[in-house]
Amino acid sequence: MFKFVSRRACGYLSTEIRNISTKSSLIDTNKYLSDLLKLGRIDEAREVFDEMPKRDKFTYNTMLTGYANSGKLVEARRLFDDTPTKSAITWSSLISGYCKMGWETESFYLFYEMQYEGYKPSQFTLGSILRLCSIKGLFSRGEQMHCYSVKTSFDMDVFVITSLIDLYAKCLRLVEAEYLFRGMSKGKNHVTWTTMLNGYSLNGDAVGAIECFRGMRAEGIEANQYTFPGVLAACAADSDLGFGAQVHSCIVHGGFGANVFVQSALVDMYTKCGDLCSARKVVGSMEFDDAISWNAMIVGYVRQGFPEKALSLFTKMHEKNMELDEFTYPSVLNSIALMKDMKNGKCLHSLIIKSGFESYTLVSNALIDMYAKINNLDCAFKIFNFTAEKDVISWTSLITGCAHNGCHLEALKVFCKMRLDGTDPDRFVSASILSSCAELALLDIGQQVHANSVKTALDTSLSVNNSLVSLYANCGCLEYAKKVFNSIEIRNVISWTALIVGYAQNGKGIESLQFYEKMVASGIKPDYITFIGLLFACSHGGFIERGRYYFSSMVKDHGIKPGPDHYACMIDLLSRSGEMQEAEDLLNKMPVEPDATIWKALLAACRVHKNIDLAKKAAKALFELEPQDAAPYVLLSNIYSSIGKWEEAASVRRLMKSKGVGKEPGRSWIEMNGKVHAFMSEDRSHLNAEEIYLKVDEMIMKIKEVGYVPDMNFALHDINEENKERGLAYHGEKLAVAFGLLNVSIGAPIRIYKNIRPLILFTAINATWMGPFFAKLSCCWCINRMRFSEYLRAWTLGKAEVSEQAADIFDS
């Protein structure tokens, strides 16, 4: 059909073309050629061009531009070579085509060749090259071109300056962009304003973008379909619904309400501001069903917590036979992930395969994410392995997916593979891997990621910084945690909570509570997690009154319903403080079934307060909840032995043995120059064992001089006093400390890792006098659930050597 029409048109044309004899009819034909090209009818244009008996330089340049603009660079190049009389414009037209396609090598070579052949680049040439630098993020090249424009005085041209502003803004150099923009006292046009506005938006400066929009209107410059999406994005980022609605009215008045770009930006703005109703209205008012706006609507529903609505909107799109694009699936997959709807997930997956969208990286990334979030890591890995063109988001989805399922070591492995694969981490994956490092207390690997983020300027990202606060706090480096926290310009509730939890974990309960008060004073509202940190601080600091106060305040003042974690902290606080009755009452009052953490807290308190009845109850619950956990058996047995009931203690141990529950032997380890040195209780396998034992004896002597009394309650069996004391003295962590004192230089921190409960990492500064140092040992805090074997595997991943002793201990 199309072919027929085009033939007829050409037949008609060729008679016209044959009549070209005068100069004016050549101009008309050139114009006709240009019009055809503007309509994208390139084949017809080519026939016209071929039939023309006479051509001038305009004819050649027009045809060349036509090829260049439609991406037919081979044809453009051929025509360029055939052009009898070339001019700077001919060169610029060709260069423009190469720049548009993003062919940097070819573009820059042509730019060089043009000058070599004696043609002078114009502001047009510079504009094209600058655009290339902007889309490709070639910052240094762009700076060179800026210098070139200054040298050739093209830096006064509004097109060139606008391109430069765009370049600097896209390369995240907002200050430079602003400088150029401000320097243009006059002559800013609507494109310049729009470029600057979008620059602010892109760089996350929503207020700047809105101010820019105001400035533009004050100068009487009309906004258009390019301007509105930018300012709407800023309203969305700032949740400024009021201003967004005002912009909407400008759009209607300006007659841009029917533009799909503007409409989808409106939908996006309304959904991000939480006004789903207005968003729906915009979608409903549209003349054509535009997939982009529907996508934005689906995203809005997901974001506002209506995944079912998102799914039903998708079903509607499908029923209407709307043309879905690669953005539709990620949004709807998100809703599936939220609902943990495996059945619909699989349906959607097969639909994706059927429609051929699985080859889109964007879609497979979303599939990885969805499968990971519905706790099917196997499928996530499968999709990942089948993804042909992996980008940093593919890796991120898998890494966060592993972390989401608690497989932090797996996350670390994938991260290492990603680095080997040559993919540079961005702020998302850095934040994610830092959280995993924090979870595993892998300080040195975390610090490597930190160093890398400083190098690549990712340390300006809030989520990266929040993860860093957690990492350092979790590894006992409070001073670093505080330093990172102070460096954050705009903190959110997560930044504060990371600090509050971190200080609480490190036994700095008072500071932790002070941070909370500061946070509230600065106008940030606490959330569910903040209260876990607060109550944790209270329970570990023994602040019973404060704890009671916060526990009631979270419901009363902040409307947060306490979850199992809050109850666990409260029961821990009450029982530790000896308020066993109140703890038991709270336990019975809980609306949810108490989980293992709560029972363990109670059991541990029973150990201190020697409450046998409650201990039996707690242990019984734990035997059912976590049958393979040795801890309740050991604790119960220890309670019996602490009150002299040796027979009962032994029977619990027999029960444990008969159930086949094994107690993981306690180990402590320390890293030195890329090696792991591990110690068990009374462990003599280390090469320098003799020296280490001498050091322990020296330590014990010195601290006894300053009043240290070993706490015999914590010895495990009914052995005689002397042996008990010896067992305590040669505890793995004391051996590790002695090793640290012998090998870590004075003033440097000694970091010790432990595998058993309380699962600890503790830090001490290597001081010559060890008194305060041992005081630290007796108040170390539980920070993570890392197991020794996992740690070793992590360490091998970091390509460090594992010491032979450590490996032997591990194998035994």
Next chain:
DNA sequence: CTAGGGTTAG
């Protein structure tokens, strides 16, 4: 005859 700005995903 050649040049500049925009929406949806982790």
